[in-house]
Amino acid sequence: MNCRKTRSLLSAFYDNELEPILTKQIRGHIKSCARCRKELAALHRLGHQLDQQQPVPDLWPRIETALATxxxxxxxxxxxxxxxxxxxxxxxxxxxxxxxxxxxxxxxxxxxxxxxxxxxxxxxxxxxxxxxxxxxxxxxxxxxxxxxxxxxxxxxxxxxxxxxxxxx
Amino acid sequence: MKPDKKIIHRLQSGEMEALKVIYEMSGEQVYRTALGILGNRQDAEDATQDIFLRLYHKAGRYNFRASFTTWLYRLAVNYCLNLLRRRRFLSWLQLSDTTDSEKREESKADAKLTVHTLLARLDPRTRSLLVLRELQGLSYQEIANTMSLPVGTVRSALSRARSKLKNIRRKT
Structure with missing residues (x-):
């Protein structure tokens, strides 16, 4: 597994959506490659940023009113x-x-x-x-x-x- | 977010109480999906309301083949994508109600929500994929079912979207 191949599969690896054999190969490559490790860390940071939870308003009263009128x-x-x-x-x-x-x-x-x-x-x-x-x-x-x-x-x-x- | 068959049957027979149960189970996910795709709270609130109204009126079309969750996500994503498409069309026809000053106010408000300004750099369809994955935690297969896409397309589109967002973050 080289860097190019790893980068192309990194997103699916991050999502845990790769076949077990590829997961194993990428894990092995990442252990020895600082640049690919950095790319994976960037994916984690992006994921955290996107997953910021914000308060959700209670919209049921609106829905109920809208159904009536x-x-x-x-x-x-x-x-x-x-x-x-x-x-x-x-x-x-x-x-x-x-x-x-x-x-x-x-x-x-x-x-x-x-x-x-x-x-x-x-x-x-x-x-x-x-x-x-x-x-x-x-x-x-x-x-x-x-x-x-x-x-x-x-x-x-x-x-x-x-x-x-x-x-x- | 998995209502049982009994609740769905009650919804299909027009029981408003069943809709309330489903709203309590999945209202949050629908709102977050709409917020991720549309990018601002007001639109997300309006969309969530409309999506649940549609769910109430169109529940009879659900045939239990796909999972109810997938069906509801599809309803939500399609609603949001159609809304964005209509807006583009209306602005093309110059019939949109939104004035330039309103747009400026909206973009100022949106600038505070860095997540949404980031997501806004993607096209609406790709944004939907990322929202379903990152915010809702759907598997590639579930996303593929929701968006009617092959799993391979979901995988490559997510990879491209993340590369693009990583580059934007590096530059800013």
Whole structure:
């Protein structure tokens, strides 16, 4: 065991997470190497510094109160962010990248219309009170971007331009 | 921090008293984890509150496959990482509520907490690994389960994080 190898395993050695044979080899090396001993001491000092215990407040009264009264979320900000996400998606989906898969403009328009309607419904029903509601359209956009549309099997036989089907 | 099945079932059926028992068992660990990742007490207190609210509402999703501790740590770490991610996104959109003067006040307060200023030099994910190891004493396997990472990645990330922190300490 040399210094280089020891240093690369020292953190796991310090955590007692090495296989017994490696632990034994490192222990043997450290006995004879002052520099590696110093490195190990530095790890111990760092550990002590990170493990400074600080008083923990009793948060149960807060949790209990919060459970009884649901906290309202800032709705306007979430609407703004969702609108921004949709705008970004709209720009991406309508740009004509030469290497990208073909885009069915009608499907894109439908998709964006659906997302905007969903957002509108959420606002109308006042259900946009959780971050998850914001993340749903974002997740859908990502799913949509990753979705590879199916081509109709007849297209391959006839050699026609494939017809895209985005209805998953 | 190991609530028995009975308590978890009671929590899943919506008993607030069961949540209190779990808070008494693990509230401290959740708070310390949040403090380590987020870096200041106010955020850690808010996060702990929200994490327990989520635990109450999402307890039904726990399926007893992983240990409850791992599941709770995962909930806590993911909450804190998502919070930091959202903040970065909001500041990118310039919609954040935090003004520059507030940020300066926060950083002044944080400067007193040397541990947290030190941890703040790491990226949030690596910071989470170090917090779970150093503050919570989780094994590499438990960290790997919590963070959904291979054990080898945990080992190498911790080694790199410690080297970085040692260098920072030497320079300061």
């Amino acid at each position: 649901p906290r309202p979320q800032p709705r306007r900000r979430m609407v703004a962010i969702t609108a921004a996400l949709l705008l970004i998606a709209a720009v991406f989906l309508t740009l004509d990248f030469p290497t990208a898969r073909p885009v069915d403009q009608h499907a894109v328009d439908n998709f964006l219309y659906q997302q905007l309607s969903m957002l509108e419904n959420n606002i109308a029903s006042d259900s946009l009170n959780d971050w998850d509601s914001l993340l749903v359209p974002a997740d859908d956009i990502i799913d949509y971007l990753n979705y590879i549309p199916e081509t109709h099997s007849d297209d391959e036989k006839t050699g026609r331009k494939p017809k895209l089907d985005y209805r998953a």
